[in-house]
Amino acid sequence: MKKTPFVTKEKIEEIVKSIPTPFHIYDEKGIRENARAFKAAFSWNKGFREYFAVKATPNPYIMKILKEEGCGFDCSSYTELMLAKAVGVEAGDIMFSSNDTPAEEFAFADELKGIINLDDITHVDFLKETLGYIPEIISCRYNPGGVFKMSNGIMDNPGDAKYGMTKDQMIEAYKRLKEMGAKEFGIHAFLASNTVTNEYYPKLAGILFELAVELKEKTGVHIKFINLSGGIGVPYSPDQEPNDMAVIGEGVREQYEKILVSAGMGDVAIFTELGRYMLAPYGALITKAIHEKHTYKEYIGVDACAANLMRPAVYGSYHHITVLGKEDAPCDQTYDVVGSLCENCDKFAIDRKLPKIDKGDYLNIHDTGAHGFSMGYNYNGRLRSAEVLLKEDGSVQLIRRAEKPTDYFATFDFSDEYSSLAR
Numbered sequence: 342m343k344k345t346p347f348v349t350k351e352k353i354e355e356i357v358k359s360i361p362t363p364f365h366i367y368d369e370k371g372i373r374e375n376a377r378a379f380k381a382a383f384s385w386n387k388g389f390r391e392y393f394a395v396k397a398t399p400n401p402y403i404m405k406i407l408k409e410e411g412c413g414f415d416c417s418s419y420t421e422l423m424l425a426k427a428v429g430v431e432a433g434d435i436m437f438s439s440n441d442t443p444a445e446e447f448a449f450a451d452e453l454k455g456i457i458n459l460d461d462i463t464h465v466d467f468l469k470e471t472l473g474y475i476p477e478i479i480s481c482r483y484n485p486g487g488v489f490k491m492s493n494g495i496m497d498n499p500g501d502a503k504y505g506m507t508k509d510q511m512i513e514a515y516k517r518l519k520e521m522g523a524k525e526f527g528i529h530a531f532l533a534s535n536t537v538t539n540e541y542y543p544k545l546a547g548i549l550f551e552l553a554v555e556l557k558e559k560t561g562v563h564i565k566f567i568n569l570s571g572g573i574g575v576p577y578s579p580d581q582e583p584n585d586m587a588v589i590g591e592g593v594r595e596q597y598e599k600i601l602v603s604a605g606m607g608d609v610a611i612f613t614e615l616g617r618y619m620l621a622p623y624g625a626l627i628t629k630a631i632h633e634k635h636t637y638k639e640y641i642g643v644d645a646c647a648a649n650l651m652r653p654a655v656y657g658s659y660h661h662i663t664v665l666g667k668e669d670a671p672c673d674q675t676y677d678v679v680g681s682l683c684e685n686c687d688k689f690a691i692d693r694k695l696p697k698i699d700k701g702d703y704l705n706i707h708d709t710g711a712h713g714f715s716m717g718y719n720y721n722g723r724l725r726s727a728e729v730l731l732k733e734d735g736s737v738q739l740i741r742r743a744e745k746p747t748d749y750f751a752t753f754d755f756s757d758e759y760s761s762l763a764r
C-alpha cells in the first residue's frame with residue numbers, strides 16, 4: 342500500500358519556525374479514527390476494552406486522546422503507572438502487565454486499583470507478602486511453550502521467551518489465588534510480535550478460550566476477561582498488506598462463539614493491550630538533510646540519529662522514508678540515510694531508492710508513533726527530540742520539548758565542582 346505522509350512540506354516549514362528538527366509528530370485525527378474503528382470491530386463483545394501499551398508512546402497528551410476514546414492503560418513500570426495516574430485513572434483502568442516486578446511497583450499498581458497480571462507462579466506469594474492480601478480481580482500470564490506457527494509461515498518462539506507460566510502452573514496459581522481471596526480472574530498471553538496477518542488474534546484467542554474452559558473446569562474460578570495483549574503489527578513496508586481489523590474482530594468472535602459460548606461462558610470480556618497498532622502509523626520522525634557524502638556509497642546525513650529512533654539500527658527494521666515536497670519525484674537515486682552516532686549501524690535506510698535529496702530537504706520517516714521516541718537513548722551525548730501533536734483542527738501543539746544539555750547533565754547535580762553542567 343502506498344505510504345503517504347500525514348503532513349505536507351508547507352506544514353513542516355511552518356512548524357520549524359518555532360520547533361527545530363528533528364522531532365516526532367503525531368496525527369490526532371488518525372489516532373482517533375483508528376481507535377474508533379478498532380473498538381467497532383470488537384463491539385460484539387460486551388466488556389471489550391483496549392488498554393493502550395504505554396511503553397509504546399509514553400506521553401500523557403497522547404494517552405489522554407486514547408483515554409477519551411475509551412482506552413485504559415497497560416503499564417509495566419513505576420513511571421508508566423505515574424503517567425497513567427497523571428492522565429487520570431479509576432478502578433480497573435490499568436492493566437499492570439509486568440515481569441520481574443519489584444515489590445513497590447505491585448504496591449503502586451494496587452494503590453491505583455489497577456488489575457495485576459502475574460507473570461510467574463512465585464509472584465502469588467510475593468504479591469501476598471507485598472500487599473498483605475490478594476486483590477479480588479487478578480490475572481495470570483500464560484506461555485504455552487514450543488513454537489507458535491501461523492499458516493503463512495510466520496512464527497514465534499514462546500518456548501524461548503521469559504514471560505508467563507506453564508499450563509500446570511496456571512492451574513496451580515488459580516487454585517491458590519482463589520483460596521487466598523481472589524474472586525474474578527483474567528488470562529493473558531502475548532505469543533508473537535508485530536504480526537501482519539489477520540490470523541494472529543483469532544488463533545491466540547482459540548488457545549486462550551480453550552484454556553479458559555479448562556481452568557474453569559479444573560479450578561472452579563470465574564473467568565472475567567481474556568487479554569489478547571499486544572502483537573498486532575503494522576505494514577512498515579509499502580509492499581505489506583495491512584491487517585484488516587474488522588476481519589480480525591470477526592475471527593475472534595467465531596472462536597468465542599465456538600468455544601466460550603458453547604461452554605456457557607458467554608460473559609467473558611475481551612481485553613487487548615495494543616501499542617504499535619494504536620500509534621505507529623500516526624507518528625513520523627521529521628528530520629532535515631544536512632550533509633551529502635560521496636565515497637564508496639552515496640550518503641545523506643540527517644539531523645536525527647538512532648538515539649531518536651533505534652529500530653533500524655538495532656533490529657534492522659524497515660521504516661519508509663518520504664522526502665517532503667518530492668512525493669511524486671522519481672526514486673532514481675540510491676542512498677544510505679545516516680545519523681551522526683559513532684556507530685556504523687546508525688542508518689535509517691541502506692541502499693534505499695529515493696528521489697534526489699538536496700541539503701535542507703525534510704525527510705518524513707514513517708511509522709515512528711510507537712516504539713519510536715520511547716526507545717530513545719543518549720549515546721554519544723545525543724539528546725532526545727521534541728514531540729509535536731498535529732491536532733484535528735490543523736493546529737500544532739508542542740507536547741514535549743527537546744532535551745537540552747542541562748537535562749543530559751542533570752544527574753551530576755551534587756553541588757560539587759561539576760554541578761554547573763546541570764544548570
Ligand SMILES: *Cc1c(COP(=O)(O)O)cnc(C)c1O
Binds near residue numbers: 394573
Ligand atoms: C509491549 C507489550 C504490549 C504492546 O505490544 P505491541 O506490539 O506494541 O502491540 C502489550 N502488552 C505487553 C505485556 C507488552 O510487553
